[in-house]
Amino acid sequence: MLENLLTHSAFEILTLSDRAAQALAENPWEAAGYTLLALGGTGAFLSLLGMALIYVERKVAAHFQCRLGPMRVGWHGMLQSIADALKLLQKEDIIPEKADKLLFFLAPVFSIIATVLALIIIPMSPSLQVVDLNIGVIFISAVGGFGVLGILLAGWSSNNKWSLLGAMRAGAQFISYEISVTLSLLVITLLAGSLQLSEIVQSQQDGWWIWRGHIVGVVAFFVFIISSTAELNRPPFDLPEAESELTGGFHTEYSGLRFSFFFLAEFINMFIASALGATLFFGGWMPFHIGGFETFNSIMDLIPPGLWFAGKTAFIVFLMMWVRWTFPRLRVDQLMRLEWKFLLPVGFINLFAAATIVLTKLYFFPGQ
Amino acid sequence: MNPAELTHTIVFYGLALVSIVAALLVVTVKRIFRAAVALATVLVCGAGFYILLDYDFIAGIQLLVYVGGIVILIVFAVMLTSSLEDTEIRPSKSRKALGIISSLGFLATALIAFQSTSFPLSAPTPEQPSDVALEIGRKLLGYGSDGYVLPFEIISLLLLSAVIGAIVVARNPLKKSSDLSGQSEQSDGSAT
Amino acid sequence: MTEKSPQDNKHPEKPAQQPSTPESSAPKPTPPPAPAKPEEQVEKPPQPPELTLKVCAAISECKPYSAASDCPTVEVIPENLVKVLTALRDNQDFAFSMLMDHTAVDRIEDGKFELVYRLYSLTTLSMLLVSTKIPRDKPIIPTVSHLWDIAEWQEREVYDLFGVLYDNHPDLRRVFLEDDWVGFPLRKDYKDDFMLTLDIDSLRE
């Protein structure tokens, strides 16, 4: 099985859920094993990735600010995240007296569940994917709503006006920017002719959509990056948290483990958005191919697809961090104006252009 | 029963149980916000049923529209309404009676419909689900005997007028307050 | 006086009011070898400063300040205060458009509060002190918060610390201390439980 996970002979797609389904008929125990592997793997991946991303964010921020960042715990502070996690776990768990305790408890769970659900359908390499839903793109958009439900619940149940304001901002922001994200996802769906993430990756065998779809692809990519940064509540769109305005917004009242859930969800969501961007626009695990240049393509194939995926995702993650540590925050009405008066019209025009291009086959390598 | 069917059945009954309990909670819970969460659970269970039936596309749309859209809007509306958090909703007796009558009527209708419909047990194997999306798209935008473009357009007109109406309704108080205070209201396109 | 703006500053440069002559409003210790600007020394203690005389001539309700002060000062009775201050603000010769400061002094030996209003003119760059005295046992004075916005809060501070009541004040409320604080700390006869009294013997025990 291990070879299967690492090699990619002819890009055979075999997700963990497929394996479990295949095994179910013959050997239920094997199916249960695959399921456990999927669950445990996702959980372990989630926490490790979260800690790694937090470390990277701190290091990137530090170097943008001419300082070193964490240096004490482990080599160059590598273990800092573990120390932080331990600290967070030991912290007193405070529930405000007048909070709606049930919802207060449920909110971070909602957030983390949404994150896990989105994480499982990301194709990280040909055989490293938990589920390959044929409605992947819709699914990703749908579970995003779960995450924002968690934020809304957190803001409401804290019984704190600042939290409520943060939650309201989160809700308005999510509903608005979700449209733009979906519009840019639809462009790629049009080009690839499929909603399934693995098929979208496969469709980029002759080149990534960002250059095969030329102008349309680039515009869609920028709309996607801007609006998914907004959906992630990352600066310059971090209004739901807005430390200097709302003192932390929806998670003002959270501490300890519950806070770490939000924190983790936020960082994993950044990874998911980056991975989705990489999958849709940069071909996911697909190496850099140019249609027709077989020799060049086979040289590119020498780099394992997992590395391609990691590299592209890391690039987008870095892009988001770069933006975060450079830009100040927008005001709430400017945020809405950006979406409704700029991104939305651009997204619609771009979608029409994409439809025209797909019908007239004006993109590169329309052969297949 | 082979393991695949067994899992299927277990998942089905699990979902059914959760959705019945959540549906009961929606109507019995006193705090409106919790009811909204229970409603979300019911809708998610609905999506689960669709997935069990291999209608992935419908499931996705169910999640996208109901959980990602409607429930969030409901929650949003609850937040905007003032001081609903503490008021326990105690309907009057006549309202209670009306409610009982209408729900009994609905139950009767559902039972009659259930009785009079024959459910074909050996359902035709669903088509390749990605083609389902394609087929839905064709039907939705097709004209002629099997197309639904006319209702589709009518619904979009209805939605458009609703959106414009909402903007008109929401604009009025803003204007008044900016008249009162000399400073001009900063324009914003915030969610209406 | 020069102004400078970055190139991308879109607003045209038009300062509304601009002091023109660098006249010395606050006389300062001039260093002996000052080649740049020889400053005239203001040293005439017995005769009231020129501005005081000018103000008194223009507004009959004022009279020169009786006590010593290092800046032009006029004295008015509380009843005329609003009238005088309005005149000083609106008279184009003086144009005291800024109420720089307002505070009180507890003249406990006279049984009075002395209220001082420090006016500043942006056109002539001169400063004028207007002083009025009200009895300590009935400390009521009309407000001037309709003349200068800042007076509202300067008066609140004086109310908070001295207990001077301002008639017609829009929002007379304590500013530093809590609303239920008893007493007015800057009065000379203020005592409370927390005040440190230097009783060394009790400290030694």
Added chain:
Amino acid sequence: MAVKISTLEERISVPAEGDNPLNTQEYFINMGPQHPATHGVLRLMLKLDGETVREVIPVLGYIHRGIEKIGEHQTYRQFVHLTDRCDYLSAMMNNWAVSLMVEKAMQTQLNDRIEYIRTIMAELERIQSHMLWWGVLGMDLGAFTPFLYGFRDREMITDIFEETIGCRLTMNYIQPGGLMDDIHPNFVKRVKDVIAYAKPKIDEYEELLSGNVIIQERLRNVGTITAEQATSLGVTGPVLRASGVALDLRRVAPYGAYGQVDFEVAVGSVGDCWDRYWVRVEEIRQSFRIIEQLIDNIPAGKTMLSKPAKKIILPEGSHYAQLETARGILGIYAVSDGKSENPVRIHMRSPNYHNVWSVDAMTRNARIGDLVANISSLDIVVPDIDR
């Protein structure tokens, strides 16, 4: 005459809602005393309508230390040591204001060395204060990076202070009649190093923040107060100058060595946050210019009057001196009875107390984000408000 005394509770009782059911409810919310954007322990009661700020009610007193009352029991020389912890970012300028008042009352003549060093110190402090403000403004608007840039460059100046004075924040260097001690031998060299280092940094700041489109959007036409409003509100310093009133005491009533140096007064025209922003950035440049003119020409001489008087007893009457701190005009008003070492009454005309009230006029019917920008552009130091 019956005077109505209100309380905060009455002030924030929400009136009944109007008849229109679509009207949203206005509510009051506490911003502070512990809030990241209020720079200390300032508390603002906000009357909000959704995101729109209808009214801002500053609630003060969380760091009120009764310095004016304490001052009545202290000599003037002791009182100097209380002033540095009011506006801790203009500590030496506060010392200077008291010294100026005493020297004026005593008709003391100072030599040029004292005046030059005082001026250089004050300008250095103005620069470090504005640098800190610049970073904090960035942080308030959501960009964390400028904060550390500002702090990094400010460190170099506080290092100079530390070398000469021995402390970095609440400095007591300027005393009635002179200076606490002579400058450190390294002082001149280090100041020149800082100028060489930090002057290009200002351009870097401009690149990072001023040119940023979001900053422009957040600051331009936000919190506008006209010149008339500003004068009536009694604001001073960069806030007043941003509204187009060129009142800078360093220019209109020169004290220290300001009469001998050439510098420009930055004046805005619109009075919005952006004007307040660039007025301060320009002031940093002008302060460097002032220091450059003075640093090479510090004359020789004593740094304290030959024999500091044991007792300072001011002549009877009222005395006042004012100067321009980094935030505006600080005035020290003292009433002496001519007999005692202690003043009968000592009062500080605090620039921050006067500036802070303009936040309401600036913020009405703007958003919470604008409120944060306005507070930031006022550059308030809370201990100086409360004193």
